[in-house]
Amino acid sequence: MGANILTIGHLARKTDTKVETIRFYEKSGLLPAPERTKGNYRAYDLAHLGRLSFIRRARDLGFSLDQVRELLSLSDNRNQSCAAVDAIANEHRSEIERKIRDLQALKLELDSIIDQCGCGTVAECRIIDSLSPSQ
Amino acid sequence: MGANILTIGHLARKTDTKVETIRFYEKSGLLPAPERTKGNYRAYDLAHLGRLSFIRRARDLGFSLDQVRELLSLSDNRNQSCAAVDAIANEHRSEIERKIRDLQALKLELDSIIDQCGCGTVAECRIIDSLSPSQ
DNA sequence: CTTGACCCTGTAGTTGCTATAGGGTCCATG
DNA sequence: CATGGACCCTATAGCAACTACAGGGTCAAG
Numbered sequence: 001m002g003a004n005i006l007t008i009g010h011l012a013r014k015t016d017t018k019v020e021t022i023r024f025y026e027k028s029g030l031l032p033a034p035e036r037t038k039g040n041y042r043a044y045d046l047a048h049l050g051r052l053s054f055i056r057r058a059r060d061l062g063f064s065l066d067q068v069r070e071l072l073s074l075s076d077n078r079n080q081s082c083a084a085v086d087a088i089a090n091e092h093r094s095e096i097e098r099k100i101r102d103l104q105a106l107k108l109e110l111d112s113i114i115d116q117c118g119c120g121t122v123a124e125c126r127i128i129d130s131l132s133p134s135q
Numbered sequence: 136m137g138a139n140i141l142t143i144g145h146l147a148r149k150t151d152t153k154v155e156t157i158r159f160y161e162k163s164g165l166l167p168a169p170e171r172t173k174g175n176y177r178a179y180d181l182a183h184l185g186r187l188s189f190i191r192r193a194r195d196l197g198f199s200l201d202q203v204r205e206l207l208s209l210s211d212n213r214n215q216s217c218a219a220v221d222a223i224a225n226e227h228r229s230e231i232e233r234k235i236r237d238l239q240a241l242k243l244e245l246d247s248i249i250d251q252c253g254c255g256t257v258a259e260c261r262i263i264d265s266l267s268p269s270q
Numbered sequence: 271c272t273t274g275a276c277c278c279t280g281t282a283g284t285t286g287c288t289a290t291a292g293g294g295t296c297c298a299t300g
Numbered sequence: 301c302a303t304g305g306a307c308c309c310t311a312t313a314g315c316a317a318c319t320a321c322a323g324g325g326t327c328a329a330g
Contacts, residue, residue, distance in 0.1 A: 019276095021319080024317075041327095053267075061266075081255070082256060083254055103235045123214055127221065127224050132189055144306090158309095159287060176295075176307090194286090283320070294307105298304095
């Protein structure tokens, strides 16, 4: 295969993505369908590599596929205001902050439950008690 | 319907659960299938209410359905050691701690990305830049 | 010319529900 | 006694975001 033409396997290794996931992104409209070789293999170029890297990075940062889709389409219109981009990122940040708060509250509760466990029998287990309704 | 017999709707309201979710728990083997009335309605008793409350509380605390299944079967054997219960709870706590750490790292990264946004055009957007591969 | 690594499509599975379709039951009111 | 509406039933499909087959085709090396 030519100079900067990549098979799906190459692209997968370069972006630390599973082959199936790349095909899934194509089917989901996130990654444009590439040309095909005469043997019907997908033939990616550097633009695809860039776009997939963008997607993976955004996914690593916890953006949903819908958010990634929006970020991609925003990044394609280079001369409009980036306020919309900022809005998506900020919304995502608040959501993460909320999740952190929720998990911390949860951890406190688990802490207090686990601390009470004297590790006797289940009958006197404080963890089970804490989960049971008629405390 | 008799004294302490509940329809699925009653049970749903008492445990803040959707009716469909209760049927789903039954199909998943978490909640035993109750008797039926002559009209083929599910007829729950107080044991079901207790068990469903247990499930909901554990789910609220972030345990997976598999973990809940295990906790339930452990809580049914009242005179064995509760070490296994403690193990599940501890494993779950470590997982929550890991999630908190991950989310906090993510938030730091998002913070630094968002802070750089001068809100000009997309072409000069630092958020898009941070997501793009060839920075 | 065959072997093995790779690629193709299509479909089903995962988790934990939620929603819909197309019906049946129950009870109060007219 | 009929009828309306709230409730119940089953079965199936959908959601996110992949992952894992099954059952084939392609390609390059030995």
